[in-house]
Amino acid sequence: MVARxxxxxxxxxxxxxxxLAMEADERVFLMGEDIGxxxxxxxxxxxxxxxxxxxxxxxxxxxxxxxxxxxVGAAVTGMRPIFEFQFSDFATLxxxxxxxxxxxxxxxLGGAVSVxxxxxxxxxxxxxxxxxxxxxxxxxxxxVPGLKVIQPATPHDAKGMLLAAIEDPDPVxxxxxxxxxxxxxxxxxxxYTVPIGKAEIxxxxxxxxxxxxxxxxxKALEAAKALEGExxxxxxxxxxxxxxxxxxxxxxxxxxxxxxLTVYEGVKTLGIGAEVSAMIAESDAFDFLDAPIVRLGGxxxxxxxxxxxxxxxxxxxxxxxxxxxxxxxxxx
Amino acid sequence: xxxxxxxxxxxxxxNLPFLYRHHDKDALKEALYxxxxxxxxxxGAEESYMRGLIHGTMHLSIxxxxxxxxxCLPLTDDDQITSTHRGHGHSIxxxxxxxxxxxxxxxxxxxxxxxxxxxxxxxxxxxxxxxANGIVGGGIPIAVGAAxxxxxxxxxxxVVCFFGDGANNEGAFHEALNMAAIWKLPVxxxxxxxxxxxxxxxxRSTAVKDIAERAAAYSMPGVIVNGNVLSDVAEASxxxxxxxxxxxGPTLIESKTYRYRGHSKSDRNRYRTKDEIxxxxxNRDPIALYEAELKALGIFGQDEIDVxxxxxxxxxxxxxxxxxxxxxxxxxxxxxxxxxxxx
Ligand SMILES: Cc1ncc(C[n+]2csc(CCOP(=O)(O)OP(=O)(O)O)c2C)c(N)n1
Ligand SMILES: [Mg+2]
Numbered sequence: 019m020v021a022r023x024x025x026x027x028x029x030x031x032x033x034x035x036x037x038l039a040m041e042a043d044e045r046v047f048l049m050g051e052d053i054g055x056x057x058x059x060x061x062x063x064x065x066x067x068x069x070x071x072x073x074x075x076x077x078x079x080x081x082x083x084x085x086x087x088x089x090v091g092a093a094v095t096g097m098r099p100i101f102e103f104q105f106s107d108f109a110t111l112x113x114x115x116x117x118x119x120x121x122x123x124x125x126x127l128g129g130a131v132s133v134x135x136x137x138x139x140x141x142x143x144x145x146x147x148x149x150x151x152x153x154x155x156x157x158x159x160x161x162v163p164g165l166k167v168i169q170p171a172t173p174h175d176a177k178g179m180l181l182a183a184i185e186d187p188d189p190v191x192x193x194x195x196x197x198x199x200x201x202x203x204x205x206x207x208x209x210y211t212v213p214i215g216k217a218e219i220x221x222x223x224x225x226x227x228x229x230x231x232x233x234x235x236x237k238a239l240e241a242a243k244a245l246e247g248e249x250x251x252x253x254x255x256x257x258x259x260x261x262x263x264x265x266x267x268x269x270x271x272x273x274x275x276x277x278x279l280t281v282y283e284g285v286k287t288l289g290i291g292a293e294v295s296a297m298i299a300e301s302d303a304f305d306f307l308d309a310p311i312v313r314l315g316g317x318x319x320x321x322x323x324x325x326x327x328x329x330x331x332x333x334x335x336x337x338x339x340x341x342x343x344x345x346x347x348x349x350x
Numbered sequence: 351x352x353x354x355x356x357x358x359x360x361x362x363x364x365n366l367p368f369l370y371r372h373h374d375k376d377a378l379k380e381a382l383y384x385x386x387x388x389x390x391x392x393x394g395a396e397e398s399y400m401r402g403l404i405h406g407t408m409h410l411s412i413x414x415x416x417x418x419x420x421x422c423l424p425l426t427d428d429d430q431i432t433s434t435h436r437g438h439g440h441s442i443x444x445x446x447x448x449x450x451x452x453x454x455x456x457x458x459x460x461x462x463x464x465x466x467x468x469x470x471x472x473x474x475x476x477x478x479x480x481x482a483n484g485i486v487g488g489g490i491p492i493a494v495g496a497a498x499x500x501x502x503x504x505x506x507x508x509v510v511c512f513f514g515d516g517a518n519n520e521g522a523f524h525e526a527l528n529m530a531a532i533w534k535l536p537v538x539x540x541x542x543x544x545x546x547x548x549x550x551x552x553x554r555s556t557a558v559k560d561i562a563e564r565a566a567a568y569s570m571p572g573v574i575v576n577g578n579v580l581s582d583v584a585e586a587s588x589x590x591x592x593x594x595x596x597x598x599g600p601t602l603i604e605s606k607t608y609r610y611r612g613h614s615k616s617d618r619n620r621y622r623t624k625d626e627i628x629x630x631x632x633n634r635d636p637i638a639l640y641e642a643e644l645k646a647l648g649i650f651g652q653d654e655i656d657v658x659x660x661x662x663x664x665x666x667x668x669x670x671x672x673x674x675x676x677x678x679x680x681x682x683x684x685x686x687x688x689x690x691x692x693x
Binding site: 051052054055056057059077078079080081082083084107108111145146147148149150151317318319320322323324325326327330331 | 406454465468483520547548550554555618620678
């Protein structure tokens with residue numbers, strides 16, 4: 019039986035996934051700041067508190083370190099908490115519990131426990147919220163063995179990957195770009211999962227592979243469309259998972275196109291693009307390259323408040339178009 | 351800023367509230383002016399936002415003017431403050447120029463942060479304001495660090511650390527208060543308890559009834575004041591600042607107040623009632639209370655009050671014009687200020 023599709027926003031898709039999981043499994047519950055009657059800073063939990071009550075949709079005090087730790091403790095002892103950070107930037111307050119505890123507990127205890135916690139992080143720039151509310155820190159967490167880190171780019175994947183995350187026995191960190199929350203897309207009804215660790219080819223092309231994450235997938239698709247008229251045929255790979263990264267899909271794509279451009283919002287240096295590039299450089303795809311690899315990432319600066327500066331800090335469609343054109347036309 | 355009462359005003363009556371015993375007419379007028387300036391600044395910011403002149407978000411402190419002004423009253427220009435995401439009032443109370451504040455809001459190079467910080471990061475370091483903060487509780491340890499400098503440099507500065515009721519549940523609050531106490535630092539912790547951290551009431555988030563109780567855990571005085579009564583706030587601040595300056599260590603003041611507007615622009619106020627908001631606005635408005643007192647004591651008449659308000663309105667209008675006409679930063683300067691430029 020094929021599930022019926024409807025148009026849902028990215029935020030609605032996440033909410034639906036949480037509701038389905040809570041209906042199906044009593045151990046699943048939500049924690050976070052202002053996720054109850056307020057509905058969450060970005061209205062992702064919406065009115066779930068009315069459906070599931072305050073015991074399962076818990077407003078925490080403003081205590082990120084403690085709150086994240088409580089979620090870890092509950093996960094280790096039989097519950098399935100989903101912890102919402104109000105902004106991904108506040109992961110910095112909870113790094114101790116995320117990095118030292120959640121990520122390592124199973125390992126340090128020789129496999130005696132697992133930590134099935136899900137943490138959700140509204141991330142990214144573009145809202146005029148300045149340096150402490152606009153960061154893209156997924157590469158930070160991607161650096162930690164023991165964590166899984168995902169960045170769904172569509173409503174369909176947001177729901178399916180969140181359901182996969184909830185069912186995953188290990189800690190899964192979900193980075194949700196704030197500008198995607200209102201984006202609509204078709205989402206199947208009912209339960210389904212989208213696997214963690216699998217990239218998705220969003221558009222097939224012959225001359226260039228663009229590996230993009232999160233909102234950059236949409237910008238890359240837009241750029242690819244703009245380049246059609248010039249005869250530049252671009253393949254767009256949505257990485258979807260930062261850790262564990264899907265080597266196969268990316269390597270196969272680059273072998274086919276012989277060129278690689280990576281596009282991501284986090285700061286360029288030591289970011290996701292560096293890892294993807296190194297993956298190609300270390301693989302047999304290296305021999306297929308017809309041009310140097312190019313990375314487009316965030317500028318080496320905190321996110322500024324001024325809107326023009328803010329836009330200039332992260333890759334935009336014209337930047338992708340220009341980089342892709344140079345790569346394919348051989349200007350590089 | 352803080353002026354000692356002239357003999358005339360001071361001896362008039364021992365039963366007068368603190369404010370009127372310790373401050374002369376000019377200082378009282380200055381305080382009133384600043385309270386109006388804060389409210390009109392917030393209204394001007396709100397309107398500019400509605401008209402699409404400002405992007406991002408903002409946290410307005412309408413209703414909390416007496417708290418900001420009363421706390422800053424005993425401070426000198428050399429004393430320092432750390433502020434919060436709801437920091438416009440603190441900034442103005444500490445002597446900032448509203449034109450440069452608006453310019454920051456408008457993202458202009460003439461703004462206090464040259465357009466890089468916006469509403470949540472407004473600072474005026476020249477007047478001792480070390481900055482608003484986007485991180486709840488983020489400024490609390492920084493204030494303690496500033497007080498440590500003051501102690502080590504022996505410069506007699508006092509640091510006031512503003513934060514909200516929500517912030518008192520962050521670990522940083524507890525760690526910072528403990529250090530301030532063990533090292534007897536010249537810092538005054540001011541919790542502006544407006545009853546909610548975003549949608550979550552202090553009652554639901556905080557184990558103690560009064561946040562001032564938490565002072566006991568760190569062996570410092572905990573003082574509760576009516577944050578909407580200027581004189582009460584000023585008196586508590588005066589005592590705490592004196593204690594800090596005398597090297598006797600920190601104080602925790604809990605200033606009970608209320609914010610009229612939503613938490614930020616996206617708040618639908620579903621966690622509190624219209625009646626509750628109405629009640630505070632009509633019965634406990636800090637500006638109305640202060641003006642009533644000034645009139646009852648025969649210090650100013652309505653006409654003088656109107657003149658003060660009109661002057662503040664004029665300064666606000668000029669500030670918005672200044673901001674509109676100021677230049678935006680160049681995108682070629684994107685990486686400026688990330689590191690200290692070589693001299
Ligand atoms: C560490 C951190 N957690 C959460 C937030 C989001 N946030 C901003 S203000 C706020 C409420 C703060 O409440 P309170 O301290 O009482 O200050 P008020 O807004 O009432 O002035 C929250 C949850 C934040 N900015 N920083
Ligand atoms: Mg509050």
